[in-house]
Amino acid sequence: MTRALSFIQPTGDVHLGNFLGALNQWTLGQHDVDGFYGVCDLHALTVTDTPSVIGQNTVKLAAILFAIGLDPDVSTVFVQSHVPEHAQLGWVMECIVSFGELSRMTQFKDKSAKREGEFIAAGLFTYPALMAADILLYDANEVPVGDDQRQHIEITRDIAIRFNSRFGDTFVVPKAVMPKTGARVMDLQDPTSKMSKSAATDNGLIYMLDDPTTILKKFKRAVTDSDSEVRYDRENKPGISNLLEIQAAATGRSPEDIAAGYTQYGPLKVDTGEAVIELLRPIQARYNELMTDRAQLSALLRSGAAKARATAAATLERAYNNIGFLPL
Numbered sequence: 001m002t003r004a005l006s007f008i009q010p011t012g013d014v015h016l017g018n019f020l021g022a023l024n025q026w027t028l029g030q031h032d033v034d035g036f037y038g039v040c041d042l043h044a045l046t047v048t049d050t051p052s053v054i055g056q057n058t059v060k061l062a063a064i065l066f067a068i069g070l071d072p073d074v075s076t077v078f079v080q081s082h083v084p085e086h087a088q089l090g091w092v093m094e095c096i097v098s099f100g101e102l103s104r105m106t107q108f109k110d111k112s113a114k115r116e117g118e119f120i121a122a123g124l125f126t127y128p129a130l131m132a133a134d135i136l137l138y139d140a141n142e143v144p145v146g147d148d149q150r151q152h153i154e155i156t157r158d159i160a161i162r163f164n165s166r167f168g169d170t171f172v173v174p175k176a177v178m179p180k181t182g183a184r185v186m187d188l189q190d191p192t193s194k195m196s197k198s199a200a201t202d203n204g205l206i207y208m209l210d211d212p213t214t215i216l217k218k219f220k221r222a223v224t225d226s227d228s229e230v231r232y233d234r235e236n237k238p239g240i241s242n243l244l245e246i247q248a249a250a251t252g253r254s255p256e257d258i259a260a261g262y263t264q265y266g267p268l269k270v271d272t273g274e275a276v277i278e279l280l281r282p283i284q285a286r287y288n289e290l291m292t293d294r295a296q297l298s299a300l301l302r303s304g305a306a307k308a309r310a311t312a313a314a315t316l317e318r319a320y321n322n323i324g325f326l327p328l
Contacts, residue, residue, distance in 0.1 A: 004033035005140040006179075007040040007080070011047060015196030016206040016276065020249045025180045027069040035064060035075040036138050038310060042087065042130060044078045055157060057185050060291070063302055067286040078304035080134070085312035089133035092319060096159050096166075098130050106151060119290035132156040137171045137312040144179030148267035163182075167322040171315075188222040191238040200297045209284060212277045219243075221274030230262040231325035240265070243272045250275040 004025060014023070026037060041058045048054050052091040058079055070077050080086050102108070105128055114119050122166030123130075134313055135143055135156050153176035158170040185195045199205060204222075205217055232255040234241045242256035248270075251258075262268045290297045321327075 001034045002032075002142060003138060003140045004029070004035040004037075005135060005138050005143055006036075007038045007043075007134060008061065008065075008255045009040050009044050010054060010061045011044050012057075012197035014061065014208045015137060015195055015197065016208065016246070019068065020183040020185050020246070022179065022182065023057070023065070023068055025182050026065075026075075030070060030075045035070075036140075036311075037070060037075055037077050037078050038083075038115075038308070039065070039078070040132065040134065040261045042090075043127065046121050046127060049119075059294075059297065063287050063290040063297055066282075066290060066297070066300060067283045070298050072303060076304050076307045076309040077300070079301055082305035083137075083303070083308045083311065083312050084302065085316045086133055088127060088129065089137055089312075089316050089319065090130040092323070093129035093132045093136075093159055093283060094126055096163050097132070097155065101155055101158065102126060102128060105155070116185060127154055128155050129159070129293075132159045135172045135174055136160055137315045138308075139311070139315065140174050140285055141172060142231050143174045145176050145269040150176050163319070167319075169325075170322045183245050184301075185246060185249075186238065186242040188218055188242070191242040206276060209287065215277050215280075216270070216273040219269045219276070222269055224265050228264070229263065230259050230268055232256050232259045240268070243268055247275050250279040 004026075006022075010020075010256075025036065029035075039058050039061050041054050044054050044057070062077070062079065064226045065077055066072065102125055108125055108127070111124060113241075121218055131152050132155065135153075136159075153174065157173050160173045164170055166171070175287070187195050187204035188206070189201065192201075193199070195205055197205075203218065206218060210218075222239060222243060224243075225237055227237065229237075230240060230244075231237060232241050232244050239288055240259075241255065246256050247253075247258050247268075248255045
């Protein structure tokens with residue numbers, strides 16, 4: 001069975017675009033793969049310096065992952081810092097990758113440029129080494145990534161090949177694959193841009209935990225166009241097409257079929273908002289249950305960490321033995 005490996009940072013609130021575009025695919029495909037899904041809180045430390053924030057965000061994100069339907073009896077859901085092998089192998093990876101390779105990483109260049117004049121953590125520079133450890137610990141053959149993450153997979157491959165050449169066959173060399181994607185959800189106020197946490201305002205974002213009144217209000221204010229025809233045309237009618245795609249993802253119908261039932265924009269906005277409210281209702285209910293029963297949530301994460309460590313510890317031991325560290 002193919003091993004699926006995906007990570008998500010506990011930075012910012014999860015929105016509808018995250019869910020319909022990626023997270024829901026984890027849930028839908030979990031019975032077809034050996035799935036490992038990690039909340040990578042160690043990576044969040046590169047951009048967070050306020051006490052307790054990472055922990056609070058991690059709890060909420062973990063509850064969301066279980067609430068959307070990830071089954072702890074089927075998938076391994078865990079928190080990165082609960083598996084110390086990530087940090088241990090991360091140091092080894094830092095010693096295998098070169099300064100020049102890290103210097104060429106475009107994400108570091110982009111992120112450090114945006115923070116010019118601010119504190120820039122060294123971890124932001126060495127981030128790819130820890131990400132390589134995240135991947136290599138679980139012997140994943142294929143890693144689903146978007147275009148913005150392909151460079152990370154390439155440097156992980158280079159690190160794995162170099163380690164294997166120096167110390168003997170140790171790591172599976174992974175390859176990047178295009179993930180199964182869901183609906184492409186655009187910003188309700190800027191339908192030419194993807195719904196994103198980095199948007200200038202959250203007026204166009206639907207958060208997973210937004211209440212029904214807020215959701216409906218945001219949909220009613222969604223940007224459309226000056227035309228009056230409801231048709232699915234992503235290029236010429238991005239606002240209307242976005243509403244149709246969102247309602248299609250929430251109801252299981254096609255955008256074209258939905259468009260045929262409307263002659264005005266107003267009812268389309270309201271019905272799409274109500275479809276999203278109904279889609280999120282059971283997720284929010286389960287999330288609230290987990291957040292009020294922290295003992296259950298903690299037990300689920302402990303179980304996930306134990307399962308993840310069983311695999312990670314074996315990989316780390318193999319790497320240490322091949323390097324030739326003195327056994328305890």
